[in-house]
Amino acid sequence: MDxxxxxxxxxxxxxxxxxxxxxKQKSALIPMLHLAQSEFDGWLSPEVMDYVASLLSIKxxxxxEVATFYSMFNTKPxxxxxxxxxQTSSCWLRxxxxxxxxxxxxxxxxxxxxxxxxxxxxxTVECLGSCGTAPMLQCGSDFHENLTxxxxxxxxxxxxxxxxxxxxxxxxxxx
Amino acid sequence: xxxxxxxxxxxxxxxxxxxxxxxRQIGGALVPPAMCYYSTLKDTGGKCRVCLVKVSAGSAKDxxxxxxxxxxxxTPVADGMVVQNLTSPEVLEARKGVVEFLLLNHPLDxxxxxxxxxxxxxxxxxxxxxxxxxxxxxxxxxEKIDIGDKIQLHMTRCILCYRCTFVADQLTPGRVHGxxxxxxxxxxxxxxxxxxxxxFSGNMIDVCPVGALTDKTFRFKSRVWFTKPMDAHRxxxxxxxxxxxxxxxNDVLRVSARKDQYGEVKEYICNECRYDHKNVxxxxxxxxxxxxxxxxxxxxxxxxxxxxxxxxxxERQLEFQKGRQLPEANATxxx
Amino acid sequence: xxxxxxxxxxxxxxxxxxxxxxxxxxxxxxEKALKTMAPDAVxxxxxxxxxxxRGGAGFPAGMKWSFIDKKSDKPRYLVVNADESEPGTFKxxxxxxxxxxxxxxxxxxASFALGAKTxxxxxxxxxxxxxxxxxxxxxxxxxxGFLGKNIxxxxxxxxxxxxxxxxxxxxxxxxxxxxxxxxxxxxxxxxPPFPAVAGLYASPTVVNNVETIAAVVPxxxxxxxxxxxxxxxxxxxxxxxxASGHINKxxxxxxxxxxxxxxxxxxxxxxxGIWKNRRLKAxxxxxxxxxxxxxxxxxxxxxxxxRLMTYESLADGGFQTGTMLGSGGFIVMDEMTDIVKNLYTFxxxxxxxxxxxxxxxxxxxxxxxxILHRLHHGHGKKEDIDIxxxxxxxxxxNTICPLGDAAAWPVASAVRHFRKEFEAAAMAHSHAELVA
Numbered sequence: 001m002d003x004x005x006x007x008x009x010x011x012x013x014x015x016x017x018x019x020x021x022x023x024k025q026k027s028a029l030i031p032m033l034h035l036a037q038s039e040f041d042g043w044l045s046p047e048v049m050d051y052v053a054s055l056l057s058i059k060x061x062x063x064x065e066v067a068t069f070y071s072m073f074n075t076k077p078x079x080x081x082x083x084x085x086x087q088t089s090s091c092w093l094r095x096x097x098x099x100x101x102x103x104x105x106x107x108x109x110x111x112x113x114x115x116x117x118x119x120x121x122x123x124t125v126e127c128l129g130s131c132g133t134a135p136m137l138q139c140g141s142d143f144h145e146n147l148t149x150x151x152x153x154x155x156x157x158x159x160x161x162x163x164x165x166x167x168x169x170x171x172x173x174x175x
Numbered sequence: 176x177x178x179x180x181x182x183x184x185x186x187x188x189x190x191x192x193x194x195x196x197x198x199r200q201i202g203g204a205l206v207p208p209a210m211c212y213y214s215t216l217k218d219t220g221g222k223c224r225v226c227l228v229k230v231s232a233g234s235a236k237d238x239x240x241x242x243x244x245x246x247x248x249x250t251p252v253a254d255g256m257v258v259q260n261l262t263s264p265e266v267l268e269a270r271k272g273v274v275e276f277l278l279l280n281h282p283l284d285x286x287x288x289x290x291x292x293x294x295x296x297x298x299x300x301x302x303x304x305x306x307x308x309x310x311x312x313x314x315x316x317x318e319k320i321d322i323g324d325k326i327q328l329h330m331t332r333c334i335l336c337y338r339c340t341f342v343a344d345q346l347t348p349g350r351v352h353g354x355x356x357x358x359x360x361x362x363x364x365x366x367x368x369x370x371x372x373x374x375f376s377g378n379m380i381d382v383c384p385v386g387a388l389t390d391k392t393f394r395f396k397s398r399v400w401f402t403k404p405m406d407a408h409r410x411x412x413x414x415x416x417x418x419x420x421x422x423x424x425n426d427v428l429r430v431s432a433r434k435d436q437y438g439e440v441k442e443y444i445c446n447e448c449r450y451d452h453k454n455v456x457x458x459x460x461x462x463x464x465x466x467x468x469x470x471x472x473x474x475x476x477x478x479x480x481x482x483x484x485x486x487x488x489x490e491r492q493l494e495f496q497k498g499r500q501l502p503e504a505n506a507t508x509x510x
Numbered sequence: 511x512x513x514x515x516x517x518x519x520x521x522x523x524x525x526x527x528x529x530x531x532x533x534x535x536x537x538x539x540x541e542k543a544l545k546t547m548a549p550d551a552v553x554x555x556x557x558x559x560x561x562x563x564r565g566g567a568g569f570p571a572g573m574k575w576s577f578i579d580k581k582s583d584k585p586r587y588l589v590v591n592a593d594e595s596e597p598g599t600f601k602x603x604x605x606x607x608x609x610x611x612x613x614x615x616x617x618x619x620a621s622f623a624l625g626a627k628t629x630x631x632x633x634x635x636x637x638x639x640x641x642x643x644x645x646x647x648x649x650x651x652x653x654x655g656f657l658g659k660n661i662x663x664x665x666x667x668x669x670x671x672x673x674x675x676x677x678x679x680x681x682x683x684x685x686x687x688x689x690x691x692x693x694x695x696x697x698x699x700x701x702p703p704f705p706a707v708a709g710l711y712a713s714p715t716v717v718n719n720v721e722t723i724a725a726v727v728p729x730x731x732x733x734x735x736x737x738x739x740x741x742x743x744x745x746x747x748x749x750x751x752x753a754s755g756h757i758n759k760x761x762x763x764x765x766x767x768x769x770x771x772x773x774x775x776x777x778x779x780x781x782x783g784i785w786k787n788r789r790l791k792a793x794x795x796x797x798x799x800x801x802x803x804x805x806x807x808x809x810x811x812x813x814x815x816x817r818l819m820t821y822e823s824l825a826d827g828g829f830q831t832g833t834m835l836g837s838g839g840f841i842v843m844d845e846m847t848d849i850v851k852n853l854y855t856f857x858x859x860x861x862x863x864x865x866x867x868x869x870x871x872x873x874x875x876x877x878x879x880x881i882l883h884r885l886h887h888g889h890g891k892k893e894d895i896d897i898x899x900x901x902x903x904x905x906x907x908n909t910i911c912p913l914g915d916a917a918a919w920p921v922a923s924a925v926r927h928f929r930k931e932f933e934a935a936a937m938a939h940s941h942a943e944l945v946a
Contacts, residue, residue: 019671021585021628024711026693030676034635046367056693061353064366068355069695070676071862072635089597089798090754090841092855126679126859127597127798128636131754131839132761141639171642172674221700222867224908243907249700272904276873309897312880335866354695354866357678359876361866 003051009039013055015173025056029066031172032056033073038169042082043074071125079114079121080165084138087124090131099135100124102149106156119160140166179256181205181228194247194258195226199437203492205260206437208270208299210277210384211336212248214439219341220248223334224273225299229266232257244269267303274304280314280359281385282331289327290386292399292471295438296334317362322352323370325450326380326388330362333387339363339379346375346443363387374413377449381432381440392450393421393429400471402428407458413445419464420455427453436467512766513740515728515748516721520608526643528650531611537656539730543619544664547730552623556726558734560746565591565682565719566797566837568821571726575716577706578624584713588626590617591687592633592720595679596797597859598839601750602720604762606633606640610647614670616723618656619730621668624716628669631720632687635676644672679863683911684717685709686865697867698911721750741767745820749835755842758782771795771817771824772809775842788844792928795824796836798856799916801923802849803833829923849928850935853920854882860917871914874905878921888938895932899925 005013013032020027032052033044040048049063067073074082083103087096100111103122107115114121130136133145137152144155159166178187181198182205188197196214198206207228212220220226227244235255244266247258260266278300285291317330335354340363343350351373352365365371371379380390402421409416421429430449432440452458463478524530531537543552557572578586590613594602606613613631621629633641648670651657659667673691675681681690685699688710709715725747729737738746745767754760757775759782765774775790776783784790793808794800810816812831817823821835843852861875881898884890902918909915925932 019673021711024692027673027691029693030635030690031674034638034674034676058693059349059351061351061365062694065353065355065695066693068366069357069865070635070678071357072677088855088859089794089852090760092852093755093841093843093847125636125677126862127595127599129594129600129603129634131598131600131752131841134754134760138636143639168638171645173645221910222869224868224870224910227908246700269904269908272908273869275904276869279873279877310877312877312884315876334869335872337867356866357695358861358864358866359872361872 003040003047005036005039005051005055009035012173017056026058026062029056029058029063030070033063033067034169035172037073038167042078042080042165042167043076045075077114080119080163081139081159082121082123082166084123084125084128086126086128086130086134086136086138088127091127091134091136094134096135098149099137099147099152102152106153119163120156141168142166177252177254177256179252179254179258181258182260182262188252190251192252193220194228194230194245194250194252194256195220197252198247198258198260207247207260208295208303209248209437210295210299210334211338213338213341213382214437215441215443216338216341216345216382219336219338221246223277223336225270225277227266227269227273229259229263230256231259231263270303271305274300275309277334278304278308279310280331281334282314284332288329288332288386289389289394289399290332290383294386295384315359320364321368321370322365323372323391325370325372325377325391325446327391327394328363329387329389330364332385333363334385335361335363336384338382338384339388342379342382343371343376346378347373349373372446374446375443377446378432378440378443380449381434381443384438390429390431390449392453396428397423400474402472403476404464404466404472406433406461406464408461409448409452409458411445411448414448415442415444416448417442418444418448418458420458420460422455425455427455427458433464512764512769513748514764515740516605516612516724516750517609517762517764525609526611526647528611528647528654531609532654535731536611537615539727540615540618540656541662543622543730544662544666549623549625552619552730555734556623556729559729559737560734560741560744561722561725561729561737562745562821563719564721564725564749564838566596566799568835571718571722574706574718575620575624577704578716579707579714580625582707582714584711585628586624586626587710587713587715588617588621588624588629588723589687589691589710589715589717590629590631590720590723591682591684591717592631592637593675593679593682593687594637594720594837595634595682595863596799596837596839597856598754598794598797598841599752599837600754601752601762601838603637603640604752605720605724605750606637607643610644611651612724612727613644613720614647614651614657616726617670618651618661618668619726620716620718620723621670622666626716627667628671630691630710631670631672632681632691633672633674634681635674638674641672641674648672678865679859680865680911680913683913686911687717688715695865697865698913700910742818742820743822745822745835749819749838751819751838751840753781753840753842755840756785756788756844756847757842758785765819767818767820769819771819774819774840775809781840781842784842784844786844788846790842791845791847792843792849794833794839794841794843794920796834797839798841798859799912799919800834800836801829801832801919802853802927803831803923804927807831807927808833829919830926833923848886849924849931850882851886853924854879854886856920857882857917860913864913864917868908868910868914870905870908871910871917874901874914875917877901878917885932885935888935890936890938892933892936894936895925895929898932 016028053060053063136145207226211223226247228247230241232238234253466473519534561571562568681696686696690696705715790805811826857879861879866872902921905914906918
């Protein structure tokens with residue numbers, strides 16, 4: 001199966017490359033990987049990364065190195081909704097442990113695992129810059145703040161009924 | 176040119192020389208160790224923090240001390256600089272700390288590691304480390320990966336000096352491996368199943384300071400101190416052809432490049448010379464390789480001494496010692 | 511009532527848009543700078559204002575700008591550090607989300623002063639929804655002639671682009687940020703060379719925090735000398751404080767530097783006191799990297815003077831009895847807080863975020879997390895406390911970048927000020943053994 005961007009994504013990719021000086025197109029790597037991740041089921045397979053490497057005229061290993069360094073890039077498949085609960089500092093002070101434990105019990109999975117229906121993956125992450133509205137979680141580009149166990153349950157129900165893959169990519173470039 | 180003192184010894188070097196290289200010109204015990212810097216690979220150094228020294232006076236123009244310890248392998252000298260290595264207790268404490276960190280997650284599997292006897296980490300720990308470990312938690316492990324039939328990777332032993340990535344970039348036609356992951360989960364890997372075997376990649380084995388990358392064709396064949404290293408060469412169109420043959424009787428167990436007194440290869444060899452010529456008749460043998468008497472490989476090792484060279488060396492050592500109090504090396508290092 | 515230089519109009523409906531922002535006096539500093547001032551004069555005003563880097567280091571901004579290599583013929587760059595990942599800090603997010611144009615305006619003035627023709631905003635990937643907000647604001651600025659070729663009819667041209675990160679606290683360190691902007695792993699570089707000489711693409715670059723650049727707007731509008739009249743001593747102007755933790759009113763507060771800490775915590779104008787009618791136990795005043803202080807030392811210095819929200823006053827007492835203003839991430843802890851567990855979450859953070867290049871940080875942060883994990887779960891030993899402090903000491907100062915220090919300082923200060931809690935945690939194990 002040949003991996004290729006849709007024409008829309010390709011147009012965005014070219015706009016990204018144009019933002020950097022001539023010969024420095026490698027700078028577009030991280031934005032491109034975000035684009036690729038949202039195009040191809042929320043994760044970066046070796047084939048997808050090889051494709052991105054070809055678009056930027058760099059070696060595949062240079063892409064693998066970057067993809068495995070940054071925590072937002074998934075090099076293994078993930079569920080449709082990646083639920084990222086912040087666990088640092090003020091979020092912990094205001095009860096993030098309770099949120100994580102609730103979700104673990106609700107779905108009967110450990111942190112890092114996906115529910116059996118492939119819908120949700122539970123991840124704990126570090127400070128998301130929402131310390132004043134803690135505890136909170138991120139799903140796609142949306143921040144869900146001032147959480148309680150009830151609010152979490154409401155959110156999960158809503159996401160389940162929508163059944164869509166969450167994306168954090170609303171706009172990487174503006175035309 | 177710049178004149179500086181290191182541990183009270185004055186030396187004059189060209190501008191742009193690093194403190195480490197200036198110390199190497201003096202030679203002897205005051206040379207800081209180096210686990211990631213490699214003089215024949217560009218941009219190496221600064222990462223392992225083993226070579227940290229104290230600059231108690233930045234230069235004659237600005238004699239303020241530098242606020243933190245600096246990596247001597249990447250800090251250029253300045254005229255009038257005053258550097259302290261062994262004469263600074265702060266430096267020795269820091270070095271002990273760094274050695275402890277390097278050994279923290281190290282598997283300490285010397286009994287089954289091919290590098291034993293020629294391992295920079297063993298030597299470093301012997302000179303600057305503590306005799307027991309305080310670390311009682313789990314040591315990190317990695318899934319074993321196969322990078323081909325020429326180089327063996329033991330990621331648990333790796334100290335992430337990055338030298339192998341520089342070899343791949345600077346000596347081979349293209350890098351296929353890199354450092355993946357982050358923090359202490361960083362690992363040397365190819366991410367997908369791939370062999371690291373393009374030409375000149377074998378030099379990674381020589382530059383690796385520990386037993387993370389070893390010669391697969393030599394694996395478990397012999398302890399290095401039971402072999403007889405011989406200088407040899409052959410006509411090679413791709414490289415200088417100058418090697419060391421590690422022999423047992425008439426068998427060539429391993430071929431490697433020649434390392435200088437600081438363990439650095441100056442002339443790299445191609446993969447053909449390293450792997451494809453294991454017959455002693457393929458080579459012109461020059462004679463026994465000189466082995467430093469501090470190395471375990473020197474046991475039962477005989478070589479012809481050039482008396483003239485010996486005389487020059489003894490005189491040089493006497494000059495070095497003249498009028499200078501060396502600290503009691505054992506007292507400070509093993510506290 | 512403190513003056514609000516950045517957040518004055520934050521509640522104006524539509525302040526996110528160019529038109530409303532302009533009507534409220536926005537972009538006046540661009541007109542003033544580009545039409546009536548020379549680039550060096552702009553830098554002079556910033557120097558006179560005493561504005562210090564608001565990201566955490568507090569380095570004088572004007573001085574940083576003056577270091578940029580003017581002799582090189584390579585292009586110059588301004589890069590705005592919007593990587594905000596310091597635990598406890600969320601002011602840049604607030605600013606960019608609610609009033610993005612103040613950042614754009616500040617960037618135009620700063621880029622003009624530095625002679626940069628292309629500037630980037632490096633924003634953390636988790637703030638992806640803000641990328642959209644910034645993109646929209648930038649497009650509006652282009653459309654109204656404040657970006658692009660020949661701004662306002664002058665011969666100054668500027669392009670601004672937004673560049674997202676992908677989840678790495680280390681990319682908040684300026685050289686790691688530049689590495690990331692170049693499409694590589696976020697490994698900090700050795701300094702020297704400094705970015706002012708060889709930064710982005712080995713060209714002269716200045717990296718500044720979002721708030722620092724935003725503050726350039728009031729500095730130019732009112733003049734550096736007027737700006738310097740606000741605040742105390744070398745802490746001039748206003749600062750955005752991100753207040754969080756066990757307080758009644760967490761949020762972002764713009765304060766004039768010099769507000770007493772006591773007032774900041776208890777006054778209704780700011781944090782509104784400790785929640786649930788509890789008592790104050792400890793405060794981390796400037797983001798997780800700065801030393802933690804117990805209640806008595808955060809409210810008054812060791813000399814007995816009331817502590818003020820300034821760089822100097824918070825640092826009074828050095829690391830023995832003081833802390834740092836840092837990023838202004840003000841985390842408040844009440845009397846029920848388990849200091850050992852809190853420190854564990856910090857240690858876990860630094861371990862997760864270490865880039866792994868240098869051995870003290872790579873190995874040391876993992877070790878500290880493991881010790882704290884054991885202490886917290888009752889598997890600790892008395893020796894663990896001294897080993898923990900020693901590990902922190904051996905990391906501090908020996909690393910390539912300040913992340914090592916940032917990991918060490920919370921540990922050293924928590925044990926220094928709350929040693930009994932650590933000893934109790936260690937005893938929990940021994941007690942369990944005795945009872946068994």
